[in-house]
């Protein structure tokens with residue numbers, strides 16, 4: 001029996017980007033384990049991906065093109081499916097213009113090639129609308145850039161050198177599990193671990209100190225910390241003088257932002273805020289760690305803008321283990337040319353941008369010109385993952401909207417498709433996977449042949465380009481040539497042989513130890529010169545949640561809804577439907593504080609209706625101390641079938657945009673809960 005080991009890299013929307021080793025016998029993958037050589041993930045996969053082979057060989061895989069008919073879906077040949085899509089797209093372009101075709105994709109498959117590469121060229125050639133905005137990362141990135149000018153943060157692995165670790169709005173043990181050993185190492189060296197989160201997560205349970213502010217009030221807490229740092233002179237005056245601008249204005253701005261002021265907003269004891277600020281100011285190497293959860297508020301970008309001011313005041317950027325560690329994805333531009341796949345010269349003219357978070361709304365907009373007549377979706381399941389999901393459902397259900405989906409399984413979104421193309425899994429496709437959680441890039445060698453008629457996304461784009469009758473050579477470049485063009489200075493053969501490679505950055509990567517920020521004169525900006533010119537608050541500023549307790553909606557919907565990732569076997573909406581994943585997690589529920597439950601006559605396990613003007617869900621109640629009074633939580637990731645056809649938690653959530661950058665405020669949602677049945 002021929003047995004080989006094939007090195008690969010996990011592609012999921014997860015910061016850990018683990019290296020793996022697939023064991024293949026006679027062309028069949030029989031084992032998948034973490035790559036013990038991988039410097040960051042160190043040989044461990046997670047409970048989701050440990051069973052990835054079950055997913056690859058699942059009997060529910062879509063392995064042939066499917067065309068919707070009056071009786072459901074029928075298997076079709078690739079030629080027939082491509083011809084149908086090309087015919088409909090040409091007709092749409094001829095009648096309405098290319099912008100009547102809208103695109104949606106996300107990070108369900110991360111990787112240079114399979115996330116977004118040749119699609120950029122195909123859809124430029126077609127003149128479709130462009131996808132803009134982002135569910136995750138966009139608002140955070142913009143907020144960080146406003147303060148530091150680059151958006152580039154500290155290496156999270158440096159947390160081992162910290163004496164204070166503040167995990168702010170990030171459930172590290174669940175969603176960034178491979179960082180947790182680094183955090184524990186810091187604790188073993190004497191560090192204090194603080195978790196700040198509106199939900200008592202499993203990470204909060206493991207912390208030395210848990211602080212639970214009201215949702216969406218973090219910026220007020222940060223401003224009060226700045227107030228204390230300045231008042232008590234926990235400052236690195238030399239650092240501030242050399243590398244920042246606007247300190248005097250900031251000091252005047254936060255003079256009124258006392259712990260008492262913030263305590264009333266955040267629902268915290270002012271003494272606790274004093275203690276937190278003092279601990280932060282007195283630490284030698286305090287590491288602030290956050291990821292993407294906090295950006296899902298109307299003030300989501302401001303969260304990152306304000307957080308970035310704290311290490312500037314204390315000068316903790318000088319220290320290994322200091323600074324602010326958020327997504328490190330943009331450091332990959334030291335190895336990868338992310339513009340290599342762009343081909344604007346192919347486009348017939350300027351192309352309309354559609355924020356992916358508002359595509360659901362726009363599908364229902366009778367005044368949109370041109371109207372959306374077709375949607376192409378890949379690498380995700382927007383009917384489950386996008387907020388205001390009922391807008392997606394009604395929009396995709398329209399008879400005059402031609403929906404094309406590339407998928408591995410019959411997801412809630414694929415069920416709305418007119419044509420489904422079968423997509424390969426990561427074991428069946430080549431890719432290079434940059435990470436947003438560490439400083440290594442991974443190679444993914446295909447371990448097995450594509451199953452059935454499934455193809456990688458890059459091959460789908462080539463086939464569609466051919467079916468559309470296009471001939472430009474850029475549309476048909478091979479995967480290996482695409483990688484070479486994006487990574488011209490990288491020895492790809494060596495990357496393939498080793499399976500991963502560190503970005504060309506120093507081992508003791510301290511990006512701002514001696515300044516080097518991206519603002520005016522290479523400084524970080526307490527006062528944003530660009531924002532001042534645009535009429536946006538130039539200083540970090542707390543703005544109450546738009547859909548919050550002070551809004552008119554709160555009279556009818558007084559409870560703040562959180563929709564956390566909290567299942568160890570789910571990855572966003574992936575795996576939910578697989579037998580060893582969804583059923584093992586038990587089913588969705590609504591967590592509610594005992595005080596709120598008692599006020600509504602609700603007991604543990606009672607059926608309740610969670611509702612607002614966007615939708616409703618009938619769920620069992622779970623009385624919980626994990627949420628504060630005034631806050632409820634319904635876990636994210638379940639499909640419609642798991643909610644008895646009602647849709648997932650996103651039928652309730654807010655699709656209002658964030659302050660800058662086009663992110664979405666789905667954690668800023670008000671609901672009411674009532675006994676049902």
Ligand code: SF4
Pocket residue numbers: 010011012014015016017018041044045046047048049177178571
């Ligand atoms: S989902 Fe994340 S933790 Fe799990 S194997 Fe993939 S990269 Fe690693």
